[in-house]
Amino acid sequence: MQGFEYAKPNTVKEALGLLATQWGEADLLAGGTDLLSLMKDYVHTPKRVVSLSGIKELKGIRSTAGGLHIGALTTLEDLLESAQIRKEYPSLIQAARGVTSPQIRAMGTVGGDLCQRPRCWYFRRGFGLFGRDSRGRDLVPNGENRYHAILGNSGAAKFVSASSLGPALIALGAKVEIASAAGNRAVEVEKFFVTPSDPGGREVDLKPNEILTGVVLPPAAGTRNATYEVRQKLALDWPLATASVALKMSGSNVQSARVVIGHVAPTPWNSAEAAQALAGKSISESTAQAAAEAALSRATPLSQNKYKVQLARVAVKRALLAAMKA
Numbered sequence: 001m002q003g004f005e006y007a008k009p010n011t012v013k014e015a016l017g018l019l020a021t022q023w024g025e026a027d028l029l030a031g032g033t034d035l036l037s038l039m040k041d042y043v044h045t046p047k048r049v050v051s052l053s054g055i056k057e058l059k060g061i062r063s064t065a066g067g068l069h070i071g072a073l074t075t076l077e078d079l080l081e082s083a084q085i086r087k088e089y090p091s092l093i094q095a096a097r098g099v100t101s102p103q104i105r106a107m108g109t110v111g112g113d114l115c116q117r118p119r120c121w122y123f124r125r126g127f128g129l130f131g132r133d134s135r136g137r138d139l140v141p142n143g144e145n146r147y148h149a150i151l152g153n154s155g156a157a158k159f160v161s162a163s164s165l166g167p168a169l170i171a172l173g174a175k176v177e178i179a180s181a182a183g184n185r186a187v188e189v190e191k192f193f194v195t196p197s198d199p200g201g202r203e204v205d206l207k208p209n210e211i212l213t214g215v216v217l218p219p220a221a222g223t224r225n226a227t228y229e230v231r232q233k234l235a236l237d238w239p240l241a242t243a244s245v246a247l248k249m250s251g252s253n254v255q256s257a258r259v260v261i262g263h264v265a266p267t268p269w270n271s272a273e274a275a276q277a278l279a280g281k282s283i284s285e286s287t288a289q290a291a292a293e294a295a296l297s298r299a300t301p302l303s304q305n306k307y308k309v310q311l312a313r314v315a316v317k318r319a320l321l322a323a324m325k326a
Helices: 012-017 035-040 076-081 083-088 090-097 102-107 110-115 166-171 272-278 285-295 307-325
Strands: 005-007 026-029 048-051 061-064 067-071 175-180 183-188 210-217 223-230 241-250 253-262
Touching: 012 175, 012 210, 026 035, 061 083, 067 083, 076 083, 076 090, 076 102, 076 110, 083 090, 090 166, 090 223, 090 241, 110 166, 110 210, 166 223, 166 241, 166 253, 223 307, 241 307, 253 272, 253 285, 253 307, 272 285, 285 307
Parallel strands: 005 048, 026 048
Antiparallel strands: 061 067, 067 210, 175 183, 175 210, 223 241, 241 253
16 A cells, blocks of 8 residues: 555544545544555555544443434444443444444444445446546446445436445434534534535545544434345345334324435435335334335336345335334
8 A cells, every 4th residue: 555644643632633624635544444445455545544543532332411422433343232222222233233244343433334435346446436437438327336326326426325324323313423623513414424426525524624523312212213134145245225214103103204225325315205105104014015115216226236126125124114023
């Protein structure tokens, strides 16, 4: 990999002082499970790498008056070991369990999962975020696109969001906390994920001189939630489609619902159509199937990924049924 300067600050303030105003000057290192691969492939060539591992305030899970706070450096293994998360946020546990590598669960962090770059092979092989050749031609629409987006792919971006935790956090109504030298801000996780409009953009609402410091989950009391993944193999791999759901019930009927599909669009896909299909109804095989059909009603598959439409339907249906059994 290309040579770089390495820094290991002890506080968020020190870390912020080491960042730059332009992408490519400095990169943040959390668990390193994504950044190091990008650097080895020369997709990222930062002049400075800023390790966050020495910042204790970014680690740990604690209860707050507004719910639950998860530090950005909390590992996936830490999530799985939390009794409170297992009890109140099973959808988050199920999403973390989908990362089957013990090594990555031990090193990969919550913040890193949310900020990881696309796994699109065009991007990883140097063809840029939109998968274009040296002449500017789009390679994805008629190329090898079996793992690409089936929703939200009408623009140049046709990769899928790689975050394992994003769909569950969106369904649960979580927010991320972001620090900068100018001050702190909170952003709903749903709005944190963005579809870039230019090749130099990013997939999250994070500036080069900002740090994601934590995630805040609202209280889960009375909310039934679950995540279901459809994958090609049980060994370490990214799912073909996932669904995370959160249901607020009024008796046996759904008062409100959030149905968020993962790995099918450039951002986790919050389906208003599925939520509308569930409102005021009890969850059964037939209503879950109807919601699954509604969730994929706007799908526009590419030349090789039509199969993902049915897989995403299955994920939605099974997540809804699982939530009711929790």
